[in-house]
Amino acid sequence: MKIALDAMGSDKAPAAEVSGAIQAVQEYGCEVILVGDEVVVKKELKKHRYDTGKISLVHASERIGMHEPAAVSVRRKRQSSIVVGMELLKNDQADGFVSAGNTGAVVCAATLSLRLLPGIERPGIAIVIPTLVGKSLIIDVGANITAKPTHLLQYGIMADAYCKYILHIDNPKVGLLNVGEEETKGTDFIKESHALLSGSKLNFIGNIEGRDIYRGSADIILCDGFLGNVVLKVSESVIDTIVKLLKREIRANFIAKIGALLASAAFMSLKKKMDYTEYGGAPLLGVDGRCIICHGISNAKAIKNAIRVAAETKAQEVNKHIVEQLQNL
Numbered sequence: 372m373k374i375a376l377d378a379m380g381s382d383k384a385p386a387a388e389v390s391g392a393i394q395a396v397q398e399y400g401c402e403v404i405l406v407g408d409e410v411v412v413k414k415e416l417k418k419h420r421y422d423t424g425k426i427s428l429v430h431a432s433e434r435i436g437m438h439e440p441a442a443v444s445v446r447r448k449r450q451s452s453i454v455v456g457m458e459l460l461k462n463d464q465a466d467g468f469v470s471a472g473n474t475g476a477v478v479c480a481a482t483l484s485l486r487l488l489p490g491i492e493r494p495g496i497a498i499v500i501p502t503l504v505g506k507s508l509i510i511d512v513g514a515n516i517t518a519k520p521t522h523l524l525q526y527g528i529m530a531d532a533y534c535k536y537i538l539h540i541d542n543p544k545v546g547l548l549n550v551g552e553e554e555t556k557g558t559d560f561i562k563e564s565h566a567l568l569s570g571s572k573l574n575f576i577g578n579i580e581g582r583d584i585y586r587g588s589a590d591i592i593l594c595d596g597f598l599g600n601v602v603l604k605v606s607e608s609v610i611d612t613i614v615k616l617l618k619r620e621i622r623a624n625f626i627a628k629i630g631a632l633l634a635s636a637a638f639m640s641l642k643k644k645m646d647y648t649e650y651g652g653a654p655l656l657g658v659d660g661r662c663i664i665c666h667g668i669s670n671a672k673a674i675k676n677a678i679r680v681a682a683e684t685k686a687q688e689v690n691k692h693i694v695e696q697l698q699n700l
Contacts, residue, residue, distance in 0.1 A: 372399075372682045375465035378407030379434045379452040380472030381669045387471070389415045391674025396425045398675065401682050404465055406431050406456040431455040434472075437667060441475030445483065453477055457484045460660045467681030469652060471665035471674065478514050478655060478664075485660040488690055490697035493518065494657035495526045496596070496664060497533060498603060499650045502587030508534055508543075509584070511596040512603045514655065518595035520563040523547070527573050528696050529656040530591040536687040537654075537680070538590075546579035546589030548598060553578070564593070571700065651676030654684060656693070661685050 376392055378385040385407055392403040402425045405412050409430040416426075431452040435444045445454060453472055457480045459465040470477050474496070482494060495511035510526045511518065518526075527545050534543040547565055549557045554565055556578065568575040579588050584602065594602070621627045651673055652665035661684045663677045684690075 372467075372685060373402040373404060373465050374467045374469060374678050374681050375404045375406055375429075375456040375459045376674070376678065377452045377456050377468070377470035377472050378405040378412050378428075379431070380470045380667075381665065381674070382471075382667050383670065384471070385412050385415045387669055387671050388674055389419065390671035391669075391678065392426060393419055393421045394671060394675040395678040396422055399679055399682060400425075401678065402426070403678060404429055404456075404459060406452045406459070408432065408434070408452075429455060429459065435476045437473050439473060439476070441473060441479045444473070445476050445479045451476075453480050454484075457481060457660075457662075460662070461485055466685040467661035467663065467678075469663045469665065469674065469677045469681050471652070471667055471669040471677075474513060474664055477662060481655055481658045481660065481662045485658045485662075487657055488659050488694055488697075490694065491525055491529070491657040493522045493525070494655050495522075495529060496599075496653050497526075497530055497656055498653045499538070500585070500606070502585050504587035506538065507584070507587060507590055507592060508538065509592045509594070509599055509602065510656065511594065512599035512653065513596045516595060516597040516600070518560075520560060520567050523564040523593050523595070524567045524571060525657070525697070526593050527568060527571065527575070527591060528700075529693050530593070531573055532689055532692040532696055533654060533656060533684075534590055536689050536692060537683055540590050542574050543590035544588075545573045545575045545591045545593065546583070547575075547577065548584075548592055548594040548602075549578035549580065551578065552580060560595075568593070572696075648673035648676060651678070651680045654680065654689075656689075659690065661690070 378388045405428045433448040433451040435451045460468045461484045493515040496514045497510040534540040621631045652663040655662040663681045
């Protein structure tokens with residue numbers, strides 16, 4: 372298994388990418404192609420001991436910044452690490468591509484270079500979240516903010532295959548994110564989506580509300596990219612705020628400090644369950660290739676796990692299963 376990695380993507384590039392790549396090679400035995408500025412990446416590699424037979428470097432002279440317009444940058448910066456890495460995947464020189472760079476640019480480059488799977492009209496970004504009963508998958512969280520009902524049905528099919536073969540959830544429950552559980556609630560877009568999903572072969576359980584997301588009421592949560600991205604950003608903010616408030620209260624109270632010490636094992640377990648680095652990155656489902664999009668703040672652990680997810684997606688032939696399910700609608 373050979374995974375191309377955008378070495379210039381994250382906020383901590385290329386340090387996080389190089390370290391994560393080395394860890395992935397050591398733990399998973401895969402090969403990693405670092406894509407980025409040769410001088411900068413080689414300088415970082417010299418700080419580490421690694422298997423030179425399993426880590427290679429492909430030069431990319433340009434970098435797409437986080438705030439650059441996606442479509443324009445992809446077309447103008449043909450030598451950027453994102454575009455060059457995507458070309459490696461397109462030409463079968465890599466089995467997957469991982470980037471913690473500009474999300475819009477990754478989506479745009481993947482759509483233009485790899486094209487979409489037969490039967491898919493729009494790609495979707497899926498993220499794994501922890502719940503009270505395990506984990507769930509939310510799709511879409513930002514790839515397509517003007518979705519149609521047919522897109523949500525396609526998201527459901529793609530997520531169903533991903534849950535079965537990567538998350539190992541048999542017959543995953545599919546929920547449609549809405550303002551209420553009743554079929555009559557929501558916009559025309561939501562009502563049409565509900566009707567399509569109800570008539571599908573998916574294990575559709577109907578509408579779910581925002582409060583149900585982290586309860587684990589559904590294994591798959593469907594929404595358009597606008598709403599999904601809001602859910603994602605609010606969730607990140609709430610978790611960060613709770614942690615900061617908890618630390619503030621513990622520091623201000625001696626008894627609380629003792630209690631925190633006694634509950635340290637529980638805190639560590641909770642931290643691990645809520646740690647985004649455990650999940651690595653978010654698969655871009657629907658493109659004819661394996662693309663994993665990481666958070667810009669990703670550290671080496673997150674990069675390592677994203678490489679693992681890319682390799683698993685290839686090994687389990689998720690795209691093949693998606694196409695098969697689309698053909699059996």
